[in-house]
Amino acid sequence: MKAVIQRVSQASVSIDGHVVGRIGNGLLVLICAEATDTESTSDRLLAKLLKLRIFSDEAGKMNRSIQDVEGGLLIVSQFTLAADVWSGNRPGFSGAADPETGERLYNHFVQAARKLHPIVETGVFGADMQVNLTNDGPVTIPIQL
Template sequence: MIALIQRVRECTVRVDDKVVGDIGQGLLALVAVQPDDGPEHARRLLDKVLNYRVFGDDEGRMNRSLRDVAGGLMLVSQFTLAADTKKGTRPSFTRAAPPDRARELFDYLVGLAKVEHANVATGQFAADMQVSLINDGPVTFWLEA
């Protein structure tokens, strides 16, 4: 599994002009599922997302995690992160899990997150989403599990 995490001051996801999820300060995690991923990958990825130290401490150093600051977590499925872009000018999606498998693992990740963290919001799987955010920093990291 892949997550592109961005530290945000706020994030809102809309589908058909309706807000389906929003958070204040926290992390936006764009998540892709790959063909060989399983539940253990989802658990490892969530552990990284919740504990990755990307928030400033009293001295301004990145020493605090999402858990430490009790921030919001926005999980958004994004299969395009698994694109193979090495050749040509058109991405290949052979490194992305089939939609049914991706939905299953993404939903599993969301379920784990809601048990492990108090403030979790999501986009809508396979929907045309409009993601609005105020990136804080900007601070962006690519995580793999």
């Protein structure tokens, strides 16, 4: 699985002008299931994400996790993270999981996150969404498992 996480002071996702998910301080998680991914891959990604120390402590060092700061998670599916741009000028997406598998793994990730973290908001899988955020830092980290 691939993810791009952004530390945010606020983030929201809208569909047709209606907000479907919103958080304050926390992480915006753009996530993509690839063709070879499984529930185990999803679980490993979530474990890494929840323990990743990218929030500042009292000394200003990145030393706290999302769980330490009790921030929100906004999880948004984004198959375009699987884009292959190495040949030609049009991205190819053959590395992405098929839509059924992608949705199953996305839902698995969200359900597992809700069991382990108190504040979880989402977009809608496969929808045309508009994401609004204020990146804090800025801190943006790609993760691939």
